[in-house]
Amino acid sequence: MLTKFKKNKKITIRSLQVHAAHACNLSCSSCNAFSQFKLKGLLEPSTLTKWLGDWEPRLNVKKICLLGGEPTLNPKLVELLGVFFKFFPRDSTQKVLFTNGFFLLKHNGLERALREFRIELRLTVHSAHPTYLERIKPIIEECQRWREVSFLVYNGSGKKIPGIKFREEKWTKRYHESSDQITPFTDNNPRASWEVCPSKYSMQLHEGRLWKCPMITYLRLVDPALRQDPSWEPYLRYQGIGSDCSDEELLDFSLKEDEAICGMCPQEKISFSKGYPLRK
Numbered sequence: 001m002l003t004k005f006k007k008n009k010k011i012t013i014r015s016l017q018v019h020a021a022h023a024c025n026l027s028c029s030s031c032n033a034f035s036q037f038k039l040k041g042l043l044e045p046s047t048l049t050k051w052l053g054d055w056e057p058r059l060n061v062k063k064i065c066l067l068g069g070e071p072t073l074n075p076k077l078v079e080l081l082g083v084f085f086k087f088f089p090r091d092s093t094q095k096v097l098f099t100n101g102f103f104l105l106k107h108n109g110l111e112r113a114l115r116e117f118r119i120e121l122r123l124t125v126h127s128a129h130p131t132y133l134e135r136i137k138p139i140i141e142e143c144q145r146w147r148e149v150s151f152l153v154y155n156g157s158g159k160k161i162p163g164i165k166f167r168e169e170k171w172t173k174r175y176h177e178s179s180d181q182i183t184p185f186t187d188n189n190p191r192a193s194w195e196v197c198p199s200k201y202s203m204q205l206h207e208g209r210l211w212k213c214p215m216i217t218y219l220r221l222v223d224p225a226l227r228q229d230p231s232w233e234p235y236l237r238y239q240g241i242g243s244d245c246s247d248e249e250l251l252d253f254s255l256k257e258d259e260a261i262c263g264m265c266p267q268e269k270i271s272f273s274k275g276y277p278l279r280k
């Protein structure tokens with residue numbers, strides 16, 4: 001069992017994720033947040049404050065992550081990290097910023113904010129292409145010099161990066177993509193899909209509601225012209241849960257493992273290469 005009532009009645013959530021920006025500067029295929037499709041939307045610090053104000057009194061969050069899309073596309077990144085710290089000042093909540101790193105050094109005061117707000121920095125490498133590695137390497141080297149900032153590089157590119165220590169990551173396919181359409185898997189085995197799902201503990205906070213995972217949350221933001229397959233319809237009806245829910249409904253939501261919506265995902269891990277993700 002992953003979540004449970006504690007004595008103070010707060011419900012424990014393993015991981016809660018918030019998008020600072022839905023768009024991404026990269027164009028990786030099979031992104032679990034559909035961010036390669038130029039989604040729109042930046043999170044305001046006042047909006048994040050409202051959402052966390054509604055939920056924090058009811059949740060014991062073990063880990064909260066700011067990501068996207070690419071969160072560094074949001075000019076108010078440092079302020080958003082401050083909101084994380086305001087609501088979760090103790091280390092009992094792990095606070096993490098995920099980024100591909102390209103715009104990381106453009107944010108004044110970020111290094112200090114990461115240190116003061118006790119935010120961990122996780123940089124994901126999305127390609128082994130020499131041009132990509134050449135651009136990202138100096139940024140990684142600069143972050144490695146930041147003192148008292150927890151910094152890790154995750155590399156799913158399948159190729160070693162000389163001089164950089166990293167954790168290996170494996171990328172798997174999330175849906176089918178043709179030149180102008182995305183379509184869901186039709187394996188019809190929600191339990192098996194959930195078992196192998198890399199996002200199964202990635203609850204989202206979006207529009208003030210809690211959602212099971214990135215895919216079911218951000219599918220609705222994809223241009224309808226790109227998701228014309230009627231098989232998406234039941235998944236687009238999913239609404240997550242709002243903060244006006246009862247404690248019982250919240251507990252039920254937090255305990256759910258596989259459910260019907262997991263039918264849109266593959267029932268086994270399908271490894272793949274993202275190709276060259278730098279946009280022209």
Ligand code: SF4
Binds near residue numbers: 194198259264
């Ligand atoms: S719908 Fe289920 S299997 Fe698919 S990404 Fe979400 S949690 Fe994972």
